[in-house]
Amino acid sequence: MFRPLRLLILLTGLQTLSAQEKQHFTKSDTQQVEKLLKSAWSAARSDPHLSLATLHQADSFIKASRTDYFSSVLIYYYGVVYKNLGAYDSSEIYFDRYIEYSKAKNDLRRLAPVFMAKANLYSDQNRYEKSMDAVTQSLRYFRELNDTAGIITGQSKMGYLLSEIGRFDDAEKYHRFSLDLSTAIRDTVSIAIALTNLGLLFEKNQGYDSALVYFRQSEALSVQLRDTYALADDRYNIGNTLMKQNRLYEAEPYLDQSVLLAQETGTPGQIISARLLLATLRLAQGHREAGMALMEGVLKEFAEEISLKDRSETYRSLYEAYKEKGNISRALHYLESWTSIKDSIFNQDVSRQMNQLEVQYQTTQKDQALQLLNSNHELAQSRLRAARYRIYALGSGLAAVIVLLFLLWRLWKKTRLQNALIQKSLTEKETLLREIHHRVKNNLQFISSLLNLQARHEKDGQSRSVLREGQNRVKSMALIHQNLYQEHNLTGVEIKSYLENLIKSLFHSYNVSPDLIRLKLDIEPIRLDVDTMVPLGLIINELVSNALKYAFPEGREGWIEVSLREEGGQLFLRVSDNGIGLKDKNPEKDGHSFGYRLIHAFQTQLNASLELKSDPGTTVTMRIQDYRKAS
DSSP: OOOOOOOOOOOOOOOOOOHHHHTTOOHHHHHHHHHHHHHHHHTTTTOHHHHHHHHHHHHHHHHHTTOOTTHHHHHHHHHHHHHHTTOHHHHHHHHHHHHHHHHHTTOHHHHHHHHHHHHHHHHHTTOHHHHHHHHHHHHHHHHHHTOHHHHHHHHHHHHHHHHHTTOHHHHHHHHHHHHHHHHHTTOHHHHHHHHHHHHHHHHHTTOHHHHHHHHHHHHHHHHHHTOHHHHHHHHHHHHHHHHHTTOHHHHHHHHHHHHHHHHHHTOHHHHHHHHHHHHHHHHHTTOHHHHHHHHHHHHHHTTTTSOHHHHHHHHHHHHHHHHHHTOHHHHHHHHHHHHHHHHHHHHHHHHHHHHHHHHHHHHHHHHHHHHHHHHHHHHHHHHHHHHHHHHHOSTHHHHHHHHHHHHHHHHHHHHHHHHHHHHHHHHHHHHHHHHHHHHHHHHHHHHHHHHHHHHHTOOSHHHHHHHHHHHHHHHHHHHHHHHHHHSSOSSEEEHHHHHHHHHHHHHHHTTOOTTTEEEEEEEOOOEEEHHHHHHHHHHHHHHHHHIIIIISGGGOOEEEEEEEEEETTEEEEEEEEOSSOOSSSOGGGGTTSHHHHHHHHHHHHTTEEEEEEOSSSEEEEEEESSOOBOO
């Protein structure tokens, strides 16, 4: 359950009436519109749908009066409310209209907070570079206005953005600046917010003891200020940090209080986070029924407000709880719900990581641009000095050589920096690709677990066998992606280690003792491309599975041999056993089986010949023409 950075709420003041506007707007009209706007603003966070309806009412009232009075304030409020509703495109349109209006009037007091609002809009979408630009613009206006509260808010926001891209040391400097400035002006609210943000930063970086110190200091100030909303956050943060330290029973009273305080504020996001964290605590304490009831209550009551990430975590927790309880049907329901939104979560995470990488890259580019400007300035100064020295001394030649060497050194240094940046970018992209293979492997394992769960509850033996075979096929593909993300080469699989793991898995799946049936492997150390490995792995899976199922009935002992090597530009595969052999020497008569059709489909894909012998035992030989080795 995610809690964002705490910021001071920045408002733009309501306009005052001009003499011309007073002709069209009566005092009662003014009071009515001000009342509607204040009502809309007070509900902007706790009930944005109600706030939007109130703004529409105010809008209609203003249009009926045939005046532009309050229209700019209304535009700003629309931007804020649409952001809270998650309608980001509409929010950005209204904020841009407000900026255009304020620039036309050169009104810095309106420009400063609206750029901060845009910074929050962009950070909600993980667009960190745009958010940083908006914060920088906002801070420029706040400094021109000498607005201390605005400067504190901007510094806090910049600290949050830096923490999101992993620059924790830089983020801490911004948050400490906010704390020092708040302390200097003795603003208790700002001090409490700065302490909370420092606590969130240390918690994110796993400095739990330090985080608790800051959260408790903020809690004391919130009690002093009688700020229910802030106090709910403080006790949530303390409880959450204690849970991460596995201090469950110390965390319990804080989370109980956080839920009660959140109910008082009436803010959906705060209520959802508090209840879900309390439910997680109940499950961790072993109070399964209480935790499950809390989670299902949140899903029902806040179906529209709950975030995708909170929904995913809740589905996963309920799936695990119902599975432990033995309620398979409910466990399957929540497993399917969890699986159905996992791709969306994964896409969000990848998008978030790509945005972080983009911000880091753009930050580096801006640093390089600044260095280049400094370099150009230094070069211009050097040329000016050289021109003066040519008049008074004979050392101009030596000066030119020095300048040239300096420039060459700068060029070499810049080239080395760019190469390092390219290498870093490649390393980060390789990490992302490795993570994708890891996610694919996890998804295949979920499918395998689902098949296994279904097989255990099938009464029909044939159905169980079919499900078990499907599970083994999925496992063979999952192993390929597991090997890819575990090794340095992301484009190919080392065939020997892969087959060892695959066949051991099959022995385990069919409950076959290695002492009863011995395994002989003769595998050359070849690294094959993924497009070759998938069909080849499934073929070997089918052949070894058939041998384990049919070649050694009634506890008969024997051996299975798998051989794979390159011969004359072909890939030679042989799977043999010394079992009872085939009853029917013509395997074409068994062509109706799914495994047989699968082997022949992949045989065609790999452009391979297939030869089968049975007497004694069974030997299948394939010579594969179309195969690719990993680069």
